[in-house]
Amino acid sequence: MAKEKTTKEVANEAKEITIELIKKLKELSGVGLTDAKKALVEAKGDFDQALAEMRKKGLTKAEKRGDRETREGIVDSYVHDGRIAAIIEVNCETSFVAKTDEFKDLAHKLAMQVASMNPQWVTEAEIPAEKLKEAQEAAKKSLTGKEPANRVEQIIAAKVSKTFADRVLMSQSYIFDDTKTVAQFIKDTIAKTGENITVKQFKRIELGVTE
Numbered sequence: 001m002a003k004e005k006t007t008k009e010v011a012n013e014a015k016e017i018t019i020e021l022i023k024k025l026k027e028l029s030g031v032g033l034t035d036a037k038k039a040l041v042e043a044k045g046d047f048d049q050a051l052a053e054m055r056k057k058g059l060t061k062a063e064k065r066g067d068r069e070t071r072e073g074i075v076d077s078y079v080h081d082g083r084i085a086a087i088i089e090v091n092c093e094t095s096f097v098a099k100t101d102e103f104k105d106l107a108h109k110l111a112m113q114v115a116s117m118n119p120q121w122v123t124e125a126e127i128p129a130e131k132l133k134e135a136q137e138a139a140k141k142s143l144t145g146k147e148p149a150n151r152v153e154q155i156i157a158a159k160v161s162k163t164f165a166d167r168v169l170m171s172q173s174y175i176f177d178d179t180k181t182v183a184q185f186i187k188d189t190i191a192k193t194g195e196n197i198t199v200k201q202f203k204r205i206e207l208g209v210t211e
Contacts (some may be wrong), residue, residue, distance in 0.1 A: 003007050008050065009094055010065055010184070015137050016045060016091070017037065017040045017041065017045045017068050021040060021045075021047055022036045022037045022040060023036075023151065024047070024179065025032075025039060025040060025047065025050055025051065033103045037145075038058050039053065039054060046095060046097060051094070051096065052194065065142070069093065069196075070091035070092055070093055070195075070196050070198045071091070071093070072092050072093060072094055072095045072097070072098045072146065073089060073090050073091035073098050074089075074090060074098050074103070074104065074199075075087060075088070075089050075090075075113045076088055076104070076107040076108050076110070077111055078108065078112045078114075078115050079087050079115075080109035080112075080116075081113050082207075083206065083207040084115050084205070084206050084207070085115065085205045086111045086112070086114035086202060086203070086204045086205075087111065087202065087203050088107065088110050088111045088199065088201070088202040088203075089199070089200040090103075090106065090107040090110060090197065090198070090200070090204070091197065091198045091200050092118035092193070092195045092196065092197050092198075093195040094195065095191065096144070097195050098207055100193070101191065102189065103189070103197075106129060106186070106189045106197070108179075108185075109175075109176060109185075110169075110182070110199065110202075111202075112175065113169070113172065113174065113175050113182060114169065114202045114204050115204060116177065117166070117207075118174055118176050118204055119166075119167055119168060119202075120171040121164075121167065121169065122168070122199050122200075122201070122202070123168060123169070123170050124133050124161065124164060124168055124169075124170075124171070127164055127168070131164075132160065135159075135160045135163045135164065136139070136156060136160055138159075138163070139155075139156045139159035139160055140156060143155070143156075154204075165201050169182055170182050170183040170186075170198060170199075170203070171183070175196065186199075
């Protein structure tokens with residue numbers, strides 16, 4: 001019968017498990033250094049695998065937090081024909097996901113979205129109050145009076161959302177798949193990475209056009 005390898009022997013055969021990796025996993029998981037090291041040893045030094053296993057078990061702080069903070073990420077840009085440019089900041093929870101090709105691809109496609117569709121705001125929450133009020137008043141005036149009383153507010157909200165749909169990044173149709181919105185495209189990537197992803201800000205510049 002083969003002798004079972006010790007934790008130390010397994011670790012020696014794996015990728016180098018540095019104290020920096022252990023501390024990072026400890027920070028994300030909320031467990032002690034010993035448990036963080038054990039997880040890395042079981043994953044043979046593969047940080048992403050160790051983090052993924054902890055995430056499956058609901059052990060990471062991100063899974064425990066309701067706000068799912070996004071403090072990492074990247075800034076990407078896109079220039080079209082030397083006439084239109086867009087720069088965007090996309091955030092995620094860890095620097096490890098920020099460095100993946102999948103996350104970088106998402107950020108670049110979002111920069112292309114901004115360049116192509118010229119949104120004004122990331123979400124409806126950023127729309128100025130006065131513009132929202134104007135849209136709400138217009139929506140109320142468009143009511144026929146035949147709407148069910150218990151659905152009036154819902155109908156008004158839907159009309160307001162439709163008014164700004166083309167100008168709010170999250171509500172726009174995704175340029176590479178018009179069967180989904182940008183928000184849905186981002187959610188698809190969230191499902192793949194297991195991390196929350198948000199867009200913090202963007203800027204679009206067009207030759208000869210000033211705000």
